[in-house]
Amino acid sequence: MVMKKVGFFHPAFKRRDSWYTCSIVPFCTLFKFTDGTGLVDDNNHTMYSIAAPGQWAVIGSLETSIKLYDFTVYYQTKWTSPWMRYKEGDKWTSVEMMKSNTFGGYFSKSQYWFRYRVRSVSPLYYVFTDGVTDDDNGGSNYTAVSGGVWFTVSKIAPPFCSFC
Incomplete structure (x- = not known):
């Protein structure tokens, strides 16, 4: 062969x-x-x-x-329909994030949290976008070094709520 x-x-x-x-x-x-x-x-x-x-x-x-790992990425933003782009080898995959149900009683959609679950190799590189503007960690991309739950609060489109 x-x-x-x-x-x-x-x-x-x-x-x-x-x-x-x-x-x-x-x-x-x-x-x-x-x-x-x-x-x-x-x-x-x-x-x-x-x-x-x-x-x-x-x-x-x-x-x-x-080995593939389960990643759950939470993102808090004022964007109404954020997307997450994550790297798979040489290509980027874009997925629409879902409004979050609570995680441990916190991080709900009423507090502008969104989430996405993906199964991938480690580390996971990702960015967020609203289709116009990217939140890419200042050009460095976000990195989840191992499987698990990861949280990010938007620096360029912070949520409206004062209690978040």
Whole structure:
């Protein structure tokens, strides 16, 4: 089987690296790499083995499936319909944020909170927009370093309420 070189494999891997991809027949789980000139990477004569379906990576050794994390991002703003844009590899995905139900009795839609849940690799890079103006953390993007719940109060479109 011949592997195809791809410019992008998954957000967990850097673009400047060389990545190759292929599809493997379900019952053919032992494999090795060769460059066609006799140079072979066969995992120190033990072959590489995939134990279960999924996305796998060989980075010096065979790594388990790429870990995805659950992120919940809360955003407080006076915008009536904010969108969140988050980075997936080399592309940005835009999603409309939902008015928030309460989180622990707080962060409700009456207090101008919006939320979005996404499953992604870590870290998660994101910005907010109302379609005209971006809240991009001063050009640095916001970063959620691990899965969990993240809160941001808009600096460029702060909420109207004085009790928030």
